[in-house]
Amino acid sequence: MKRLDENNYITVNKNFVQHSGVISKITDGRITVSLNGNINCAACNAKAACGISESNSKEITIENTNRSFKLNEGVAVVLQKELGLKAVFWAYIFPFILVFAVLLIASNFLKEWIAGLLSLFVLIPYYVMLYFFNSSFERVFKISILKNME
Numbered sequence: 511m512k513r514l515d516e517n518n519y520i521t522v523n524k525n526f527v528q529h530s531g532v533i534s535k536i537t538d539g540r541i542t543v544s545l546n547g548n549i550n551c552a553a554c555n556a557k558a559a560c561g562i563s564e565s566n567s568k569e570i571t572i573e574n575t576n577r578s579f580k581l582n583e584g585v586a587v588v589l590q591k592e593l594g595l596k597a598v599f600w601a602y603i604f605p606f607i608l609v610f611a612v613l614l615i616a617s618n619f620l621k622e623w624i625a626g627l628l629s630l631f632v633l634i635p636y637y638v639m640l641y642f643f644n645s646s647f648e649r650v651f652k653i654s655i656l657k658n659m660e
Contacts, residue, residue: 543655579657
């Protein structure tokens with residue numbers, strides 16, 4: 511995936527989702543950004559699934575780039591729209607499909623209450639798998655950080 515360039519972002523920002531925030535913590539390899547409430551969330555189609563619009567206390571950890579960021583500095587956290595949709599798919603849509611499919615298949619062979627429990631318990635291995643593949647998802651879902659241009 512191509513790394514985000516500030517000039518590229520300025521010219522084609524319709525392909526990106528942006529949230530403003532403030533740097534709350536800086537470690538050797540990572541920057542933690544506290545995300546502010548975003549007025550753009552009102553018009554976003556994925557706001558119900560995103561969760562950022564509901565609270566002002568969201569934090570995100572981003573790989574520290576070679577730039578010099580300071581504590582309490584205003585920044586913009588940027589993600590490609592297509593990656594945001596993929597994240598919504600893996601976090602919400604695929605688990606729903608998985609639960610529904612297991613419920614339909616298991617209800618043909620088992621009692622309803624057992625099929626219901628089995629369909630819920632299938633989420634445990636799914637989320638454990640997501641946890642173990644966390645580093646793979648971090649490589650795919652590259653989040654960039656830009657200094658505010660104010």
